[in-house]
Amino acid sequence: xxxxxxxxxxxxxILGISTVISMVLFFLLYSVSSVLSNSLDTQQMAERWSKExxxxxxxxxxxxxxxxxxxxxxxxxxxxxxALMEASIVQDSTNxxxxxxxxxxxxxxxxxxxxxxxxxxxxxxxxxxxxFLFHPLQLLYGAYFSGNDYNQDYCILDEDAAxxxxxxxxxxxxxxxxxxxxxVVAGVIHREMGRLSEAAGLDSTVVYVSYSTLDTYGQxxxxxxxxxxxxxxxxxxAYNYVKEHIGVPEKQLEVVENSGRFDLLSRFxxxxxxxxxxxxxxxxxxxxxxxxxRGYEDIIALITxxxxxxxxxxxxxxxxxxxxxxxxxxxxARTIYLFLRDKWERKMEDVRAxxxxxxxxxDTFDDEEEYI
Amino acid sequence: MxxxxxxxxxxxxxxxxxxxxxxxxxxxFFSNTIMNYSLPEVATQYVMPGSITAKIRxxxxxxxxxxxxxxxxxxxxxxxxxxxxxxxxxxxxxxxILADKESNELKAxxxxxxxxxxxxxxxxxxxxxxxSVVSNVQSGxxxxxxxxxxxxxxxxxxxxxxxxxxxxxxxxxxxxxxLQSQLSVSRPDTKEAEAKLAEAQAAYNxxxxxxxxxxVEIDSWxxxxxxxxxxxxxxxxxxxxxxxxxxxxxxxxxxxxxxxxVLIENYTxxxxxxxxxxxxxxxxxxxxxxxxxxxxxxxxxxxTNDQNYIVNSSNAVSVQLSNWNLELxxxxxxxxxxxxxxTQLLSDIASQLNLEKKMEKIHxxxxxxxxxxxxxxxxxxxxxxxxxxxxxxxxxxQNTTAGSAIATMQPEGAGYTLSFSVSNxxxxxxxxxxxxxxxxxxxxxxxxxTLNTIRTDPSNPSSNKLLMFDVKGSVMAxxxxxxxxxxxxxxxxxxxxxxxxxxxxxxxxxLIVESKSSPLGNRxxxxxxxxxxxxxxxxxxxxxxxxxxYEFVITTSTKPVEAGQLVRLAEN
Numbered sequence: 055x056x057x058x059x060x061x062x063x064x065x066x067x068i069l070g071i072s073t074v075i076s077m078v079l080f081f082l083l084y085s086v087s088s089v090l091s092n093s094l095d096t097q098q099m100a101e102r103w104s105k106e107x108x109x110x111x112x113x114x115x116x117x118x119x120x121x122x123x124x125x126x127x128x129x130x131x132x133x134x135x136x137a138l139m140e141a142s143i144v145q146d147s148t149n150x151x152x153x154x155x156x157x158x159x160x161x162x163x164x165x166x167x168x169x170x171x172x173x174x175x176x177x178x179x180x181x182x183x184x185x186f187l188f189h190p191l192q193l194l195y196g197a198y199f200s201g202n203d204y205n206q207d208y209c210i211l212d213e214d215a216a217x218x219x220x221x222x223x224x225x226x227x228x229x230x231x232x233x234x235x236x237x238v239v240a241g242v243i244h245r246e247m248g249r250l251s252e253a254a255g256l257d258s259t260v261v262y263v264s265y266s267t268l269d270t271y272g273q274x275x276x277x278x279x280x281x282x283x284x285x286x287x288x289x290x291x292a293y294n295y296v297k298e299h300i301g302v303p304e305k306q307l308e309v310v311e312n313s314g315r316f317d318l319l320s321r322f323x324x325x326x327x328x329x330x331x332x333x334x335x336x337x338x339x340x341x342x343x344x345x346x347x348r349g350y351e352d353i354i355a356l357i358t359x360x361x362x363x364x365x366x367x368x369x370x371x372x373x374x375x376x377x378x379x380x381x382x383x384x385x386x387a388r389t390i391y392l393f394l395r396d397k398w399e400r401k402m403e404d405v406r407a408x409x410x411x412x413x414x415x416x417d418t419f420d421d422e423e424e425y426i
Numbered sequence: 427m428x429x430x431x432x433x434x435x436x437x438x439x440x441x442x443x444x445x446x447x448x449x450x451x452x453x454x455f456f457s458n459t460i461m462n463y464s465l466p467e468v469a470t471q472y473v474m475p476g477s478i479t480a481k482i483r484x485x486x487x488x489x490x491x492x493x494x495x496x497x498x499x500x501x502x503x504x505x506x507x508x509x510x511x512x513x514x515x516x517x518x519x520x521x522x523i524l525a526d527k528e529s530n531e532l533k534a535x536x537x538x539x540x541x542x543x544x545x546x547x548x549x550x551x552x553x554x555x556x557x558s559v560v561s562n563v564q565s566g567x568x569x570x571x572x573x574x575x576x577x578x579x580x581x582x583x584x585x586x587x588x589x590x591x592x593x594x595x596x597x598x599x600x601x602x603x604x605l606q607s608q609l610s611v612s613r614p615d616t617k618e619a620e621a622k623l624a625e626a627q628a629a630y631n632x633x634x635x636x637x638x639x640x641x642v643e644i645d646s647w648x649x650x651x652x653x654x655x656x657x658x659x660x661x662x663x664x665x666x667x668x669x670x671x672x673x674x675x676x677x678x679x680x681x682x683x684x685x686x687x688v689l690i691e692n693y694t695x696x697x698x699x700x701x702x703x704x705x706x707x708x709x710x711x712x713x714x715x716x717x718x719x720x721x722x723x724x725x726x727x728x729x730t731n732d733q734n735y736i737v738n739s740s741n742a743v744s745v746q747l748s749n750w751n752l753e754l755x756x757x758x759x760x761x762x763x764x765x766x767x768x769t770q771l772l773s774d775i776a777s778q779l780n781l782e783k784k785m786e787k788i789h790x791x792x793x794x795x796x797x798x799x800x801x802x803x804x805x806x807x808x809x810x811x812x813x814x815x816x817x818x819x820x821x822x823x824q825n826t827t828a829g830s831a832i833a834t835m836q837p838e839g840a841g842y843t844l845s846f847s848v849s850n851x852x853x854x855x856x857x858x859x860x861x862x863x864x865x866x867x868x869x870x871x872x873x874x875x876t877l878n879t880i881r882t883d884p885s886n887p888s889s890n891k892l893l894m895f896d897v898k899g900s901v902m903a904x905x906x907x908x909x910x911x912x913x914x915x916x917x918x919x920x921x922x923x924x925x926x927x928x929x930x931x932x933x934x935x936x937l938i939v940e941s942k943s944s945p946l947g948n949r950x951x952x953x954x955x956x957x958x959x960x961x962x963x964x965x966x967x968x969x970x971x972x973x974x975x976y977e978f979v980i981t982t983s984t985k986p987v988e989a990g991q992l993v994r995l996a997e998n
Contacts, residue, residue, distance in 0.1 A: 095986055102986070104931045149933030149956045156929070187929060193982045197925030197965070204852050205483050205964070227965060229865070235485045236865050236908050238964055241925070283931075 073368040080368075083361035087354045091316035094350060096343045099188050100313040103156070103283045110286035111188070111312040112296045115279055115344060117337040120306040122277040124182065124265065127159055133299055134284070143285045155284035158183035158201070159265070162341065165272030167209065167261055168231040169219040176215055176259040179341070180268025188281055189343060196226025196241025199264070206264035207237045212245040214259040232263065233271025246346075254345030279341050281312075308338050315347070316354055324355040458947055465994045466985035468952070470939055470978040476921035478961040478968045481912035482856060483865070484846035488897055488905045490816050492840045495831035496521065496807065500798075501530035505805070506822045509833070512902050515809045521833060522807040522820070531828055532798040539791040546784045555777040556770075563781040574775050581768035588761035595754045599747060606743045616732045623725035630718035637711055640700050647693040647700075654686035654693075813837040816903035834903070842897040844875065844907060847883045853891035855912060856880060862895060865908035873899035875909055916961060918968035919975065926979045927959060927967055934959055936969070937987060939978040939995070952980060954989035 092098065099111040116122050138144075138154055145154050158181065165178035186198035191210075199208035209230065216223050216239075219230060229236045246256055268274050280300070286292040290311075297309045314320055324331065331352075340348070453460070503525040509515060550560050562568070661683045704711055816834040826832055836842070848856075862875040876896045883890035895909065926936045937952040957971035980987060987993055 098986075102930060109931060145931075147932045149935075150958050152931065152933030153929075154931065184929070190986060192984070193925060197923060197981075203962075204480070204849075204855070207483055208964075234906060236483075240964070 069371060073371055076364045076367040080361050080364040083357050083364065087321075087357040087361065090350055090354050090357070094343075094347055095190050096188060097312045097315065097347055099281075099283045108285060108287065109283055109313075110292040111281065111283045112292050113279070113281040113310045113312055113344065114296060114300055114302070115308045115310070115338050115340055116277065116302055117306040118276050118278065118339070119337070120276075120302045122159075122280070122302060124159075124277075126301055127157075127182070127277070127280060130300055131157065134282075134295075137295060137299075138285065141287070143287060155282055156184045156187055157280065157282040157284075158185040158188050159277055159280040160185055160341065161265055161268060161274055161277045161279075162339075163268050163272050163274045165232060165261060165263060165268060167211075167215065167219060167237075169228075171220065172218050174215050174218050174259060174261075176261045178261050178263055178268050178272050180263055180265035180272070180274065182265040182277075185262075188283070192244040194242045194244055195224050196239065199240040201264060205238075206266050207235065208240040208264065209237045209267070210241045210243055210262040211239060212243055212260050214245065215261055216242045218259070232267055235267075235271065237263070237267065250346055250349045251342065254349065255342035256346075278339060279344075286313075305336060306338075308336060310344075312347075315351060318358070320351075321355045321358040324351055325359055461992075462994045465992050466983045466987050467996050468939065468950075468980045468983040468987060468993045469996045471923055471926070471981050473920050473922055473936075473938075473969075473973055473975055473977045473979050475917065475919050475975070476966055476968070477915040477917045478921065478963050478966060479912070479915040480855065480961055480963050481863070481910040482848055482852045483908070483910045484848060484893065485906060485908045486844040486846040486895070488842045488844050488901050488903055488907060490834065490836045490840065490903045491843045491896070492837055493816060493903070494811055494813065494835040494837055496810065496833045496835065497829065497831050498807070498826045500532070500826070500828050502826050504820050504822055504824050504826060504832075507818060507820065509815045509818065511815055511817050511904065513815045515812065515815060515835075517809055517812045519809045520806050521809050521815075524805050524807065524826075530825075532795065535791065535795045535798050539788065539795055542784065542788045542791055546781070546788060549781065549784070554773075555781070556774055559774045559778045559781065563778060563785060568782055569778070577771060578768070578775070581764065581771050585761060585764040585768060588757055588764050592754060592757045592761060595750055595757060599750045599754065602743050602747045602750065606747070609739045609743065616729055619725065619729035619732055623722065623729050626718065626721040626725040630715070630722045633708065633711060633714050633718055636707070637704060637715060640704055644697050644700055647697050651690050651693045651697075654689045657686040658683060658690075807832070809835070811835060811837055813840070814902065836903055842901055842903065843878070844895045844897050844909070845892050846909075847886065847890045847892055849890055853880050853893070856893065860911050860913075862909040862911035865910060871900065873897065873901055873907075875907070877911055916968075918960065920970065920973050921966045921968050922957075922979050923981050924962060924965060924967050925981045927957070927969070932956065934969075935989075936971075936973075937980040937989060938973075939980060939993065950993050950995060952987050952989055952991050952993050 097111070100107075100109050103109050103111075134155065143154065145152050160182065161180045163178045163180060164175065166173060166175045168174075182201035184200050184202065186200070190198075194213065196210070198210065209232065211219065211225070213223055216225050219225070220228060223242045225239050226241050228239050230239060231237070243262075245251075245260065251257075263272070265277070282292075282296060284292050284295075293309060293311045297307075300307065300309075505523040505525045507522055509519075509521050515521065549555065708714060813835040816836045818833045819830075820826060820832045856877060858877050858879055860877045862877060864870050864873060864875065874897075877893060878896045879894045881892050881894065883892040893911070897907070901907070922936055928935055928937065933956055935954050935956045938955055939950050940953050942949045942951065955972050955977075957969040957973070959967050960970055961968045980993070983993065
């Protein structure tokens with residue numbers, strides 16, 4: 055009997071400890087997944103743009119034969135302003151120059167950058183709009199430039215390019231030559247390293263130039279990316295608007311809502327698409343940041359799956375315990391009611407008694423005063 | 427045992443408590459350090475007064491503002507090129523030496539002339555052109571359009587004349603034909619004569635038929651009689667011949683001879699009987715026949731006369747018609763000849779005009795050949811003006827192209843231009859007359875570049891403008907210059923590095939660092955200040971906002987920083 059009692063007690067201990075471990079693992083994995091999902095700055099533009107969760111970041115990726123041009127993007131911008139006005143979405147900030155939306159586009163290619171010391175042929179990303187608003191790369195020196203600046207003869211080098219061209223990273227403001235035309239080094243960035251980044255396409259020197267520089271002096275593979283952060287008054291408003299009005303057929307276009315891609319529901323959708331997710335009939339080459347994000351999606355989905363498994367164990371266990379307890383409970387609703395009523399009556403008695411005592415005490419005090 | 431387990435438990439609890447407290451102590455002791463390392467590290471700069479020089483940069487190629495093209499008008503081979511781009515030459519200096527050969531244009535012109543001559547001669551000898559035409563063309567006897575027209579008019583008049591006569595004849599013919607038809611329609615009635623003839627014929631036949639039938643019999647009997655008589659005569663002749671000494675060959679037998687005699691008598695008898703029968707029938711049958719015959723003839727004659735009246739009239743008209751038709755045929759022939767004459771005239775005129783045109787082209791081509799011969803260039807090309815060679819477009823051994831420039835010169839004293847395209851927004855900040863600075867200006871001693879005009883960029887009229895600059899100094903055409911042009915520097919009270927400017931849907935802002943003292947040391951917090959960017963250049967922006975100056979503004983950070991977040995300053 056004692057042995058049975060001991061073994062039962064050991065079993066309970068084991069269950070208890072394993073439940074605790076499982077819960078701890080669940081919280082750990084869930085935290086890791088949350089940290090990972092918030093670690094990609096390129097996917098957090100909506101949070102940076104507005105704290106009130108009334109905006110969405112939408113990214114579009116085009117196949118090389120989609121024929122997207124600067125003019126078509128400009129045309130989309132004009133229609134967007136009109137659409138927002140028709141939907142009574144206006145800018146109510148007191149800050150002059152505040153914008154309802156911001157966008158950016160880019161094209162990949164190759165370019166040759168020359169300094170007095172060396173010439174570097176590098177992968178190039180020709181940017182337009184506020185690219186670095188969406189992609190706040192880690193700046194080591196200098197500043198970002200924008201496609202909306204007056205001058206477009208800027209470039210941003212990564213550490214490798216800066217080292218090859220100048221032998222240093224602190225080269226913001228120095229001049230390089232691209233296609234025989236001087237360009238100003240606006241800044242130097244730290245290129246992301248790691249297995250995922252290299253697999254995503256960030257495995258060699260990259261230079262960021264304006265789209266007009268890439269188109270004029272480099273080898274331009276065509277605009278393959280456009281993204282925008284814009285008001286999202288109702289769910290999917292921004293996503294649907296961009297998809298319908300960007301002017302590219304569905305076969306040549308992939309639209310992603312970055313804001314919610316790491317939500318719990320999205321993670322389960324990715325798990326549900328296991329096996330079919332790598333399949334695609336569209337000839338779209340994603341830029342490196344999107345490849346990284348997709349890699350993170352898979353990792354976070356897997357972590358979420360494991361976390362759910364670890365959560366299921368204590369949940370099932372608790373459920374079983376609850377059922378057992380319920381079956382063997384010694385109380386009922388009536389007993390609880392009686393207990394509570396009893397408590398209440400006692401409390402009321404105590405209050406009455408206290409009141410009586412106070413009254414008696416006051417009468418005595420009044421008598422003494424009269425006496426004095 | 428109970429006490430042992432109780433004491434073990436108490437020891438265990440005590441140890442756990444000690445460990446826990448130790449960890450808490452260490453964490454508390456190093457909490458500041460740990461917290462600092464978890465905070466984003468930021469770099470800061472002062473917000474301070476400064477100047478902003480907003481310049482527009484661009485690159486263009488220097489071009490001659492008044493280039494002089496040295497052209498050749500024929501295709502010649504270049505023997506040698508004596509100048510290079512950038513050389514300064516004086517008027518009359520030898521620039522190129524050409525091969526001393528007939529130009530391709532002259533050769534081509536001569537060949538064209540030969541071709542025209544050949545064509546002309548072939549046409550003359552083709553046989554389709556009359557000799558008078560050839561003679562006129564060769565002797566230069568040209569006619570005017572009026573003369574050709576008058577000849578054509580005369581030919582047409584001739585045709586008209588024949589046509590008119592033919593028309594008259596046809597009218598006459600048609601009248602005669604009408605008359606003829608009238609005659610056939612209005613013939614006298616011959617029915618009575620025909621009836622009389624029929625009656626007479628019937629009466630005649632009544633008598634004649636039996637007579638003729640009897641006569642037929644009589645004739646047949648007579649024929650028999652003759653045959654038999656011939657037989658008898660033949661027999662008699664043969665017999666007489668023998669008697670007179672001839673051969674005795676008599677083919678006719680005595681029986682036959684006798685039979686013949688009998689037959690003769692029979693037939694004679696029959697004839698006489700028949701005649702008798704006729705006389706008995708009608709003793710005057712012969713006279714009757716004659717009389718009836720005469721009546722028939724008379725009736726016939728009457729009828730014939732009636733009919734002949736019509737025929738005679740028709741014949742007269744026919745004869746006239748025939749005559750007119752002959753006349754008509756003759757006139758038609760003459761008309762055809764007149765038409766042919768006109769056709770020939772038109773052909774001759776066309777041929778003459780064609781030949782005259784060809785002759786004219788031959789004359790022109792001959793003049794062209796002569797002109798080219800006169801203008802044939804010599805072997806040297808000299809500088810037409812003094813100046814600088816901007817570009818040389820041929821090399822030795824290459825052929826020149828007629829009408830194209832083999833070199834371009836910058837006239838002495840003339841300036842240069844340079845242009846590049848900028849956006850409309852950039853162009854709004856510029857005004858003609860602004861002086862541009864050269865990037866790497868230390869390379870250029872005396873080069874002055876001034877903005878001359880701002881015009882619409884024809885390659886992108888909706889969004890770009892073309893800036894046209896005047897360039898003076900030691901430059902040459904084809905050189906690339908990098909310029910920056912804009913307003914002079916402006917001073918502002920508050921300037922920040924460009925990397926400090928951030929933006930969200932509430933507009934642009936900066937994050938300044940505010941420090942607060944705390945028991946564990948200074949704490950730095952990022953605070954948002956909304957700003958408006960008034961001007962910016964490559965590195966700095968002038969801002970306006972809730973700043974007093976000399977605040978620490980966050981320029982870069984190791985992690986994204988939000989307003990209200992604690993940060994730590996970079997150690998340097």
